Amino acid sequence: MEANFFLGKDLIDAFNDAYEKELSLTGKEIIEQLIKNAEIARTEEVPMCQDTGFAVVFVELGQEVHILGGALEDAINEGVRRGYTEGYLRKSIVGHPLERINTGDNTPCVLHLKLVPGDKLKITVAPKGGGSENMSAIKMLKPAEGVEGVKKFVLDTVKTAGPNPCPPIIVGVGIGGTFEKSAILAKEALLRSVGSPSPRPEIACLEKELLDEINKTGIGPQGLGGRYTALAVHVEIYPAHIASLPVAVNLNCHAGRHKEIIL
Ligand code: SF4
The missing domain is CATH 3.30.1330 (60s Ribosomal Protein L30; Chain: A;)
Known part of the structure; x- marks a missing residue:
């Protein structure tokens, strides 16, 4: 939900910089709209785009971490399910690429799992528009x-x-x-x-x-x-x-x- 509502400061800074330097008046106007759009999304806690994306999740799992109580991938998909349902984010995933029936809760995610040294679990959620x-x-x-x-x-x-x-x-x-x-x-x-x-x-x-x-x-x-x-x-x-x-x-x-x- 936060990924869809709150754009990063780095991106907002890049918008502001582009607004200053864009030479086309139409281009400038569009960048201004993007800045306002991001501000509305942030303050009203609504998605900044109607396409709330495929939930791409990067996990760095410390090799000293032991996960109890079930499969990590199931837990992440449960998080995606709750986020997309409670946040009223658009459900954009079809369960079969040819039959194309919507799964109804934006699962499954695309999970990239990397084993790293340490005892931490880092989860990055990057919703990706179609x-x-x-x-x-x-x-x-x-x-x-x-x-x-x-x-x-x-x-x-x-x-x-x-x-x-x-x-x-x-x-x-x-x-x-x-x-x-x-x-x-x-x-x-x-x-x-x-x-x-x-x-x-x-x-x-x-x-x-x-x-x-x-x-x-x-x-x-x-x-x-x-x-x-x-x-x-x-x-x-x-x-x-x-x-x-x-x-x-x-x-x-x-x-x-x-x-x-x-x-
Ligand atoms: S590509 Fe998709 S997610 Fe990205 S701004 Fe366009 S409609 Fe929105």
Whole structure:
């Protein structure tokens, strides 16, 4: 519920910055509406978008933690069920991708579980809207395509998406690993504080270059033209097979929602 009602300060700061710097009057007006919308959601405790998302949950489980009384995944799904029911959040999940009957309580979540050192349990809930998820893409590049191939694929993905992911967007990019690892990296990249650079200087440079290129496309806020097509590009990397260069681009709309708790 909190993830859907209260946008993070990092994102609100990014909206305010974009409002100051946007050159298109229509774009400026749209960003102003996004700021007001986020404020209404926060003060009235209502979702900031009607699409309250697929509940994507990242769990970091300390290896010294022992969970009693039932399955962790069942407990998390119960939390999702209660949150979406008590918070009057839209139920957007169908139980079978082809038969398409709504499960009625937004379960199941998509759970990513990582075992880490320590005795804590960190849960991050990141509701993900369908519009921006649908415009995300993955490609297995040839290693010889290199960084230029990566840049082209990211830009092509953003241009193809156009207004559909509700810009200004946050662009999560995963490079390396296997097919599925790159996709998870791209999703994890969206959890970073908006605009925080990668600690790797060469990747921070790539993020900046991609953001500049994306914001030259002119797609702009809500696709109506302007400078702010994206608020940030976050790139995560992982070692790769000698024969592979996977690249995943996970687009997040301006509703970059996530909340975390450490138990
Ligand atoms: S893409 Fe994001 S902002 Fe657009 S409708 Fe979906 S959740 Fe809402």
